[in-house]
Amino acid sequence: MNINASLERVRERAAAEGLLDVAYASTDSPFGPLLLAKTPMGLVRLGLPNQDADELLVELAAKISPRVLEAPAALDEERRELDLYFDRKLDSFDLPLDWSLSDGFRLRVLHQIATIPYGETRTYTEMARGAGNERAVRAAGTACGRNPIPLVVPCHRVLRSGGALGGYGGGLPMKRGLLTLEGVLDESPPG
Amino acid sequence: MVSALPPFQVLIDEHAANVMAVLRGAVGREGAEDCFQETFLAALRAYPQLQDDSNLRGWLITIAHRKAVDHHRARGRRPVPVAEVAETAVTDPEPNDDGVWLAVGALPPKQRAAVTLRFALDLPHAEIADALGCSPEAARRSLHEGIKRLRKELA
Structure with a gap:
C-alpha cells in the first residue's frame, strides 16, 4: 500500500466519520x-476557470470549515451532470445545493435565478422584483456577480433590460458561450 | 473570518510524505500505514480547534509520534525490525543499516523517536522537541542517550 492508497483510506474513513466538511474536486469544461466544492448539505461553491482555485479553497476554509479535502469521488454526480450539460444532454441539474454562503436579498435573488429555465433569459430588473425590491437592480446585479454556484444557479441567463449581456464572473466570452450552448444566441460569433 | 487555518488538504500535500517517513522509521513499513491513517484522522478531528498554526508539521509529527507509541504499546513493546528507512533520509545510516534500525526499534520510545527524527528526517533539536512535546534540552538528552545506547549495542 503506497501513500496515495493510505490517503484514499483516510478520505473514506473521514467521510464515514462525518469529517469531510468540504470535499472538492476539479472537472474539465x-x-x-x-472547481467544485461540496458540504454534507450539497454543492456549495463552483469556481469558474478564471478564478484562482487555491484562493477559493482558502476562502472556504475560513467561511465554512478548515476541514477541506480533495475528494473527487464525493463529487461524481456533480461532475457527471456538468459533463452532460456541456454535451447538451441535460437541461436541468438535479443536485442538492448548500446556500449557506449567501443570505438576505442576495439569497432571494439567487433563488429567483435558480428558477430560470434552460434556454431562457430574464433581466436584472425581473430578478430584483422577484426578490422583493424592484428598485434594487444594481444590488441584484451584485448578487449575480457573487453567485457562489454559477452554472448550476444559472446567473448567465440574466441580461440587461435592453438585451445587452451585462456582466459575468467567468468573463463575458463564457457567458456568450453558455447562452450559445443553450440556443439563446446564434452559433456565429458576434460581429 | 471564522478561521485562518489553511485548508487541510494543504497539510496533506506538504507533509504526508514526511509523516509516512517518520512512521516507517518509528514502527516499520507494516505498522506505518495504519499509524498514518490514525495520524491524519486524529489531526482532521482536532484541526478546527487548533489554536497555534505556526508549526503544522511539528503538530502532525507529534500526533504521528503518539500513534507510533500506541502502536508499540499495543504490540507489547516488542522490538520491531525496520526493513526500510525513511524515503526522505538525508543522513545515510551505516552501510549495514538493517542492524542499526533493528537496534533503533529496540530503544525506549522517546529515545527511538528522537533518533528517528534526527537521522531519518534530519530535524533540528528544536523541532524534535516540538514533535516530542518536551524541551530542547530534554530532546537533546533523549537523542544523546539513544545514540550512546546504540553505540554500545552495535559495538
Missing part, C-alpha cells in the same frame, strides 16, 4: 477547469 469547454471553458477550462472548474
Whole structure:
C-alpha cells in the first residue's frame, strides 16, 4: 500500500466519520477547469476557470470549515451532470445545493435565478422584483456577480433590460458561450 | 473570518510524505500505514480547534509520534525490525543499516523517536522537541542517550 492508497483510506474513513466538511474536486469544461466544492448539505461553491482555485479553497476554509479535502469521488454526480450539460444532454441539474454562503436579498435573488429555465433569459430588473425590491437592480446585479454556484444557479441567463449581456464572473466570452450552448444566441460569433 | 487555518488538504500535500517517513522509521513499513491513517484522522478531528498554526508539521509529527507509541504499546513493546528507512533520509545510516534500525526499534520510545527524527528526517533539536512535546534540552538528552545506547549495542 503506497501513500496515495493510505490517503484514499483516510478520505473514506473521514467521510464515514462525518469529517469531510468540504470535499472538492476539479472537472474539465469547454471553458477550462472548474472547481467544485461540496458540504454534507450539497454543492456549495463552483469556481469558474478564471478564478484562482487555491484562493477559493482558502476562502472556504475560513467561511465554512478548515476541514477541506480533495475528494473527487464525493463529487461524481456533480461532475457527471456538468459533463452532460456541456454535451447538451441535460437541461436541468438535479443536485442538492448548500446556500449557506449567501443570505438576505442576495439569497432571494439567487433563488429567483435558480428558477430560470434552460434556454431562457430574464433581466436584472425581473430578478430584483422577484426578490422583493424592484428598485434594487444594481444590488441584484451584485448578487449575480457573487453567485457562489454559477452554472448550476444559472446567473448567465440574466441580461440587461435592453438585451445587452451585462456582466459575468467567468468573463463575458463564457457567458456568450453558455447562452450559445443553450440556443439563446446564434452559433456565429458576434460581429 | 471564522478561521485562518489553511485548508487541510494543504497539510496533506506538504507533509504526508514526511509523516509516512517518520512512521516507517518509528514502527516499520507494516505498522506505518495504519499509524498514518490514525495520524491524519486524529489531526482532521482536532484541526478546527487548533489554536497555534505556526508549526503544522511539528503538530502532525507529534500526533504521528503518539500513534507510533500506541502502536508499540499495543504490540507489547516488542522490538520491531525496520526493513526500510525513511524515503526522505538525508543522513545515510551505516552501510549495514538493517542492524542499526533493528537496534533503533529496540530503544525506549522517546529515545527511538528522537533518533528517528534526527537521522531519518534530519530535524533540528528544536523541532524534535516540538514533535516530542518536551524541551530542547530534554530532546537533546533523549537523542544523546539513544545514540550512546546504540553505540554500545552495535559495538
